Structure formats: structure tokens, C-alpha cells
Amino acid sequence: GDSVTQMEGPVTLSEEAFLTINCTYTATGYPSLFWYVQYPGEGLQLLLKATKADDKGSNKGFEATYRKETTSFHLEKGSVQVSDSAVYFCALSDRDSNYQLIWGAGTKLIIKP
Amino acid sequence: DAGITQSPRHKVTETGTPVTLRCHQTENHRYMYWYRQDPGHGLRLIHYSYGVKDTDKGEVSDGYSVSRSKTEDFLLTLESATSSQTSVYFCAIRDSGNQPQHFGDGTRLSIL
Numbered sequence: 001g002d003s004v005t006q007m008e009g010p011v012t013l014s015e016e017a018f019l020t021i022n023c024t025y026t027a028t029g030y031p032s033l034f035w036y037v038q039y040p041g042e043g044l045q046l047l048l049k050a051t052k053a054d055d056k057g058s059n060k061g062f063e064a065t066y067r068k069e070t071t072s073f074h075l076e077k078g079s080v081q082v083s084d085s086a087v088y089f090c091a092l093s094d095r096d097s098n099y100q101l102i103w104g105a106g107t108k109l110i111i112k113p
Numbered sequence: 114d115a116g117i118t119q120s121p122r123h124k125v126t127e128t129g130t131p132v133t134l135r136c137h138q139t140e141n142h143r144y145m146y147w148y149r150q151d152p153g154h155g156l157r158l159i160h161y162s163y164g165v166k167d168t169d170k171g172e173v174s175d176g177y178s179v180s181r182s183k184t185e186d187f188l189l190t191l192e193s194a195t196s197s198q199t200s201v202y203f204c205a206i207r208d209s210g211n212q213p214q215h216f217g218d219g220t221r222l223s224i225l
Contacts, residue, residue, distance in 0.1 A: 032211055043203055044216040051211060099207065101214055105155050
């Protein structure tokens with residue numbers, strides 16, 4: 001079945017550092033890919049999405065490109081801030097699974113001033 | 114922000130008591146979901162609905178039931194709460210087709 005694998009955390013960076021959180025997937029169909037963010041004590045927010053190969057999702061300085069050849073959707077940000085500290089979840093959905101979300105385990109990001 | 118309201122936001126109750134959590138949406142979305150989130154387990158789907166009176170089980174449905182009598186409301190019931198059901202519960206909604214899910218703020222449930 002479909003699955004999502006993302007890098008384990010916590011990931012600890014200094015403010016203004018470059019961020020990459022790796023996400024790879026396996027899917028039999030043509031999934032849509034998502035990044036969600038969960039700030040402490042809050043619900044999950046959709047951060048960005050991509051629906052087909054080579055699409056780039058972007059929001060709040062974060063970017064991720066749908067790479068079908070490497071089955072990846074890595075999250076990047078050029079200069080992180082303390083306020084980016086949160087848990088980041090990669091997920092996919094496709095028509096074959098009735099658009100149920102398949103989740104990665106989440107990566108906790110800690111940004112130090 | 115998607116119009117999703119979960120109630121209550123926090124609840125403490127005792128083992129063996131019934132508990133009902135409510136998810137209310139103002140978006141008129143067809144699909145609604147209940148998840149639980151636990152350390153080390155991420156998000157796990159409990160039940161979901163694809164229309165009024167249309168529901169189905171997720172991966173961790175034992176001990177839970179749901180009802181959807183109106184488009185805007187999706188109720189999750191623990192008939193006889195157990196300590197293993199202590200968790201944070203999230204509701205999500207999704208429009209038809211290939212649209213993302215949007216989440217409520219969660220209900221923190223403690224069963225003593």
C-alpha cells in the first residue's frame with residue numbers, strides 16, 4: 001500500500017539557517033502531496049501542496065517540489081526563524097485510496113535564537 | 114481559516130462513562146474525519162463520513178462510534194471510555210475531489 005517516510009527528528013537549527021526536511025513516498029497511483037505544520041498546542045495547518053509531478057508548492061517562505069523520478073517531496077526554507085519551531089508532517093492522498101491521507105510520522109523542528 | 118469548531122476543547126472524565134465529541138463545520142464540505150493523535154503514533158484515522166448518514170471505519174475504530182445526521186455536524190462517541198482512549202482528537206473536513214483536508218483545533222480528552 002501507499003506509504004510516506006520522513007526524516008526523524010528532532011531537527012535543531014540556529015535562526016537563519018537553511019532547512020531541509022526529507023520526505024519520500026511510495027504509491028501505486030498518482031498521488032497529491034502535502035506538508036502540514038502543527039505549532040505547539042494547536043491543530044494541523046496545511047502548509048503547501050502539489051498535485052502533479054514537477055509542481056512546486058510554496059507558502060510562508062517554505063517550498064517543496066513534487067519529484068516523481070525520486071518519489072520525493074522535500075520541504076525547504078532558506079532562512080528559518082524561531083517562530084518556525086513546530087512539527088511538520090508530510091502526507092499523500094490519491095484516488096485509489098479514496099483520498100484518505102497517508103501520513104508520515106512527523107518531524108519536530110527546533111529553531112534556536 | 115476553515116470554519117471548523119470542535120467541542121469541548123478539553124474534557125476530563127472517568128473510566129466507564131460515555132463521552133461525545135462534536136465537530137461542527139460551516140463550509141458545507143462533504144467529507145469529515147475523526148483522528149486521534151498520540152505520542153509515537155502520529156495521526157490515526159478513527160472514522161470518517163462521506164455524506165449524511167454515510168460513515169465508515171478507519172484504522173482504530175474499536176471502542177468508537179460516529180453519527181452524522183446533518184452535513185455540518187459529525188459526532189464521535191466513546192460508549193464506555195477507557196484510559197487507553199486518553200488522547201488528543203482532531204476533526205478534519207474535505208471538499209469533494211482532490212482537495213486537502215482542513216483540521217479543527219482539537220479536543221484534549223483525559224480519562225482517569
